[in-house]
Amino acid sequence: MSETVAVADGSVPATPEAPWPVAVLAGKLKGWIDRLGTVWVEGELTQWGERAGNVYAKLRDLQQDVTVDLRIWSSTRAKFSEEFRQGDRVIALVKPDYWLKGGTLSMQVYNLRHVGLGDMLERLERLRRQLAEEGLFADERKVRLPFLPQCIGLVTGRDSDAEKDVVRNAQLRWPEVRFRLRYAAVQGDRAASDVAAGIRELDADPEVDVIILARGGGDFQNLLPFSDEALLRTAAACVTPLVSAIGHEADRPLLDEVADLRASTPTDAAKRVVPDVAEELARVQQARARMTGRVTALVTGEIDRLAHIRSRPALADAGWLVESRAEELTRWVARGAELMDHTVERHERRVDELRGQLRALSPQRTLERGYAIAQRRDGAILRSAAEATTGEPLLLTLADGEVSTTVDAPARPAGGRG
Missing domain, CATH: 3.40.50.261 (Succinyl-CoA synthetase domains)
Structure with a gap:
C-alpha cells in the first residue's frame, strides 16, 4: 500500500505530511514584505557602483555596524540632482523588496539626499x-x-x-x-x-x-x-x-x-x-644600431675630410714647401756664416791685444831686455846691492837660463865706477 503526500498550496498550515513548496514560502514572504511600505533611513554609503545604468550600493549604520543593500533603478537615478559616492552620509526613502528567484532582500530606493560628509570619510x-x-x-x-x-x-x-x-x-x-x-x-x-x-x-x-x-x-x-x-x-x-x-x-x-x-x-x-625582457632587448638592439650608425657616419665624414685636405694644392705637391724656403734658408745660412766670421775676427783681435799687454807686463820680457834676477842660496831674491856681502854665492836668472856667481867686491852706489 503506497502513501500519498498532499502538497499544500499555502491555504492550510504546513505539516510534515503537507509541507509548503519553496515558492509558496517565498511568495508569502514577498507578499508580507511588500505590505511594509516605504520608510526614510539614514546611514553612510560604503559602496556605490553602477551597472547598465542601475546603481547597487550598501548603506551602513556605523554605530551599530549594520549594513543593508540598496538598489536604485536607472529611471530613479535619472531624477537625482546630486552626485553620490562611497563615504557620503545620506538619507534614503526605501522600500523592502524580496527577490523570489534569488531569495535575497534588498532596499529599493525612491529618493536619496545628502545629509553631510560621513563620519568615516571625515x-x-x-x-x-x-x-x-x-x-x-x-x-x-x-x-x-x-x-x-x-x-x-x-x-x-x-x-x-x-x-x-x-x-x-x-x-x-x-x-x-x-x-x-x-x-x-x-x-x-x-x-x-x-x-x-x-x-x-x-x-x-x-x-x-x-x-x-x-x-x-x-x-x-x-x-x-x-x-x-x-x-x-x-x-x-x-x-x-x-x-x-x-x-x-x-x-x-x-x-x-x-x-x-x-x-x-x-x-x-x-x-x-x-x-619586459623583450622590450629591453629591442632597446639594446636599437641603441646598438644607433651607435653603429653614428660611428659609421663619423668615420666616413673624417675619411672624406682627410681626402679633401689631401686634394688641396698645398698637400698635392709638398715639394713647394722646401723650394719656397730654400732661397731664404741660403740667405740665412750665409748671413750666419758672415756674422760668425766677423765675431771670430773681432775676438781674435781682442786676444792679440790682451796677449801684447800680457807680454809687456811679463817678467820674461824684462829679462829679454838684459835684466837678471839675483837669488841667494836660500832662494831669497837680492833686491839691494847693500844686502850683498863679499864672497857670497848668488844664482843669476837670465832670459835663457841661470848662472852662478860670487860677490867679489863690496857694494857701491848705482851709477858709480869701480
Missing part, C-alpha cells in the same frame, strides 16, 4: 591632512624603484587573484625574477596589523629589492584597513621601495599616497616593477 580626511602636513605624502621622501629587482617581496592574501596576477605577469616579463611571499589578511579587523607586520618582515630581508602590497578590488569599507594610521606610518618608515597595488583605478586608500609608487591594479604593479 576621519579619513582629517588623517589625510595630518599626514600631509607631516610630509608623509611628499614626493621628496619617495624612493626610486630599482631598474631590475632580483627579488620581489609580495604582501597579499593567501591564494588570492592578486598574488596570481602579480607573479604571472612579472614572470612573463622577466622569467628569472624571484618572489618572497608574505601572506596576510587583507580585510577585516586584523588586516592592518597583519599587513604592517608583513611589510616590516620583508623590509628587514636584505635580499628583497622592492615590496609590493597587492589586493583585489573591494568596496570602500573593505579597503578601510589600508587607511589605518599605524599601517601608514609603518609604510612611511619602510626603507625598501614600496608599491601599493590595492583595488582598482577608482579605489584610493591613503596607503597609495604614502607608498613610493601607486599601481592601479596588481597587474599594473607587476608591469611597473619588472621590465
Whole structure:
C-alpha cells in the first residue's frame, strides 16, 4: 500500500505530511514584505557602483555596524540632482523588496539626499591632512624603484587573484625574477596589523629589492584597513621601495599616497616593477644600431675630410714647401756664416791685444831686455846691492837660463865706477 503526500498550496498550515513548496514560502514572504511600505533611513554609503545604468550600493549604520543593500533603478537615478559616492552620509526613502528567484532582500530606493560628509570619510580626511602636513605624502621622501629587482617581496592574501596576477605577469616579463611571499589578511579587523607586520618582515630581508602590497578590488569599507594610521606610518618608515597595488583605478586608500609608487591594479604593479625582457632587448638592439650608425657616419665624414685636405694644392705637391724656403734658408745660412766670421775676427783681435799687454807686463820680457834676477842660496831674491856681502854665492836668472856667481867686491852706489 503506497502513501500519498498532499502538497499544500499555502491555504492550510504546513505539516510534515503537507509541507509548503519553496515558492509558496517565498511568495508569502514577498507578499508580507511588500505590505511594509516605504520608510526614510539614514546611514553612510560604503559602496556605490553602477551597472547598465542601475546603481547597487550598501548603506551602513556605523554605530551599530549594520549594513543593508540598496538598489536604485536607472529611471530613479535619472531624477537625482546630486552626485553620490562611497563615504557620503545620506538619507534614503526605501522600500523592502524580496527577490523570489534569488531569495535575497534588498532596499529599493525612491529618493536619496545628502545629509553631510560621513563620519568615516571625515576621519579619513582629517588623517589625510595630518599626514600631509607631516610630509608623509611628499614626493621628496619617495624612493626610486630599482631598474631590475632580483627579488620581489609580495604582501597579499593567501591564494588570492592578486598574488596570481602579480607573479604571472612579472614572470612573463622577466622569467628569472624571484618572489618572497608574505601572506596576510587583507580585510577585516586584523588586516592592518597583519599587513604592517608583513611589510616590516620583508623590509628587514636584505635580499628583497622592492615590496609590493597587492589586493583585489573591494568596496570602500573593505579597503578601510589600508587607511589605518599605524599601517601608514609603518609604510612611511619602510626603507625598501614600496608599491601599493590595492583595488582598482577608482579605489584610493591613503596607503597609495604614502607608498613610493601607486599601481592601479596588481597587474599594473607587476608591469611597473619588472621590465619586459623583450622590450629591453629591442632597446639594446636599437641603441646598438644607433651607435653603429653614428660611428659609421663619423668615420666616413673624417675619411672624406682627410681626402679633401689631401686634394688641396698645398698637400698635392709638398715639394713647394722646401723650394719656397730654400732661397731664404741660403740667405740665412750665409748671413750666419758672415756674422760668425766677423765675431771670430773681432775676438781674435781682442786676444792679440790682451796677449801684447800680457807680454809687456811679463817678467820674461824684462829679462829679454838684459835684466837678471839675483837669488841667494836660500832662494831669497837680492833686491839691494847693500844686502850683498863679499864672497857670497848668488844664482843669476837670465832670459835663457841661470848662472852662478860670487860677490867679489863690496857694494857701491848705482851709477858709480869701480
